[in-house]
Amino acid sequence: VRRALLGGAIELVRRDFSNVAAGHYRPPRDMVPNPVEAIRDLIRYYRDLPRARERRLAGASMEARALDVDGAYPDYFTQNFHFQTDGYLSKRSAELYDFQVEILFTGTADAMRRQALVPMADYINGQDVASPLELLDVGCGTGGFLAQIRHSWPNLTLAGLDMSPPYLERARARRQDVAGIDFIQANAE
16 A cells, blocks of 8 residues: 555656646745744644544544634534644644645645646636636635645636635735735635
């Protein structure tokens, strides 16, 4: 299984580089992470790991429900997804999310997301430039995918919608990567 996972990861990285070489999207800005931020993320991750492990071993996935004091969210949203601390309902969770997802997907989460840019490029490049295109990312989380879209198509009108105020706050904090993107806190349903 490990060999198959590694082989798939290597193939995905090759496809990612091929897509950049073919001009489907620009090379990601964060291929080489900021070392200070990477160390900060690593420390956060390892500090939280024992709590996530305890939840996993206990089968506890509803702790985040206690954070929904106003009952503002649907039940499915108030879970500890992947046994993550606070589900999607805290600043701490938002700070951990991107790094945790990269670990979960063995360092390939962003490369997987970028595969969606290929059909987007085909569509965008086939459009009449006189008619403006708009894109809404439903469930945009911390805005990582929108940042990748903004990087490849700086003139595209973009918006991100998510239910989590802390995740949207984290998305807005990306500053230059999400300049000009409207973020909306709402339930997509």
